[in-house]
Amino acid sequence: MKLPVYKSTVCTYANQMIEGTSIADKFEYGVVDNNWYFGFLDRYEIRTGNQRPLEPTRAKWCTSENMQKHYEVLADALVEAKLAVRNPDFDESDPDSCMIHITKPGRVLSFDETRLTMDCTDSSKSKQERTVKPDKDDDGEVLVNKGGGVASGVGGSTADGDSLAPLFIFGGADSYKAEWTQGAPRSTVIQEDTGRGVPATFYANKKGGMTHALALQYFKNNIATMFPDLSPENPIAVICDGHGSHLSCQLLTYCREVGIIIVLRPPHTTNISQGEDVINFGTFKPLFRTAKANRLLEKLNTGSKKLFLDMGDLMPCTTAAWEEAFSKEENRKAWAKIGVNPFTRCVYWELRGKEEVAKARVKKVEGVNLEVLTFGFKGKEPMSKAVAKQKEQSAAESLVRKREAAEKVELQRVAKLE
Structure with a gap:
């Protein structure tokens, strides 16, 4: 329970x-x-420890049975699209055995969205963000930025480790200043004509978040453009969560026409089944927070009249952290962590192991x-x-x-x- x-x-x-x-x-x-x-x-032999909050909906959906079904659906979709082949030596009972081998990992994608805020007033208990205290009387109070606006960043990768061109959505208004986009992070995919990574795209709306129309735009501008040979006969597969903006009729129609296969993850399981949540954003957030603190300190030290952070500081605080979080190394680590490339189904095995331990514990207590x-x-x-x-x-x-x-x-x- x-x-x-x-x-x-x-x-x-x-x-x-x-x-x-x-x-x-x-x-x-x-x-x-x-x-x-x-x-x-x-x-x-019972141990105590700190609590890790788990929403009831996540507890309900994060089961080995649901993840096993997800892997089966994903494997069928990739094989049918000729992006993977069955493993003739697959052993269902072996945690190290792969159900399929992805033959075209560069055409298997994943993406997700994360919230970005310039506000730093929320206290953090992360070990990476603990401050050094010179003596026991120091209460840990530090200068931080308050407010400054919100935005969202949409990032993802291919199963062979390349990052997708990010999309940044500024909040608070329906427009943004061109200067806010300067120095933005890029994809690891290098453009032949410029010799640089594919650039990010930008948008703005009141909430600073994904919408039905914007999701369609993201698929067209940030995904489809990376595959000039994209067609129903030569498709790509996009694995994502079931957010409403990913399921509009216009988006599904577009994907069918151009050759994009969408495979949804089980509801409320992104904390274990989505590489962006498991690895990428976990790497990004502490780096982003540190960058904001350093940016504010820089303004204090240089005597700047603008002793606060706003949307104009978003890219300077985001770029290095984002590119490190979505580096090829981190992306490959993310795909392996969710058991997709290689196709070890490791999340299924981890959940199954926990469930067996829980059952054994119940029997132990019943005795x-x-x-x-x-x-x-x-x-x-x-x-x-x-x-x-x-x-x-x-x-x-x-x-x-x-x-x-x-x-x-x-x-x-x-x-x-x-």
């Missing part, structure tokens, strides 16, 4: 189990204590009884050191209480004689 379980939860449940039984009498106040709790964790909960293992099975120490401590405390009681009785007897 992936529901949080706290120390108080475990102790409350244990107390409900022992309430009204002779076992409760063995504890000083009739309830379990810290020694029992940590002994319980030790006996069952717990009162005696095991309180005193450790039954029969000849050895108790853990924590449990043995607890029993030894309890015995010593019991002996002290008996001696105190005996001394009290003796004092009362002597008092009566006097």
Whole structure:
């Protein structure tokens, strides 16, 4: 279920189990204590750790069954499009065995969108973004930019590692200044006429995000133009999430006409199945945040009258971080991480492994009884050191209480004689 379980939860449940039984009498106040709790964790080799928030919808969809189906659908689509071939030696039970071999990785694509903001007021707990404190009295307060506008960046790659020409969407208005686009990141695909990477494209709207019309424009200007030989007989495959802007009638019609095959990922699984989320944007975000801090510091040091960041600072803060995040090395790493190139289906295997561990854990907990909960293992099975120490401590405390009681009785007897 992936529901949080706290120390108080475990102790409350244990107390409900022992309430009204002779076992409760063995504890000083009739309830379990810290020694029992940590002994319980030790006996069952249970560990504690920081929580990782997971939306219920993601928990519902991120299953090995759903990912297995996704890989099967994707494999069928790529083979049918003659972009891949079946592996005759494929072993369904071998995690290292590939279902298919992608023969034209340069024609298999993926893309996604991420939010960009010049605001830096949100505190970060990322290890890469921790500040150095000169002494213990330093509270970690630092100068950051507030506001400055929002935008979106659309990036992606081919399965052989080349990055797509990015699209940047400025928010707040239906237009943007040409100076905002200077020095923007480029694709790793080199143009023959210029000797430089394919340039980024730009757009602006109120929300600074993807729309139906803009998605169609992105497919035409940023994807199709990279494949001059594109046709229904020589197609490409685009793997993406099911965002509404990717599914308009106009876009689907266009893709069918020119030879673009769209394969959707399972809903709410992009955190594990989409290379941009798994690798690229994870690399980009900390670099982008650091670049914004350095940009603001540069303005402070040079005595600039403009001591804030706005859309004019977006590209200077974005370019180096974006090109590193979408380098060939990072792109190839992303495709391997989601189990598509090579086609290891590793996400399916990871989820399956976690599900098997969860089932084993449930069976383990179902075998717990009162005696095991309180005193450790039954029969000849050895108790853990924590449990043995607890029993030894309890015995010593019991002996002290008996001696105190005996001394009290003796004092009362002597008092009566006097």
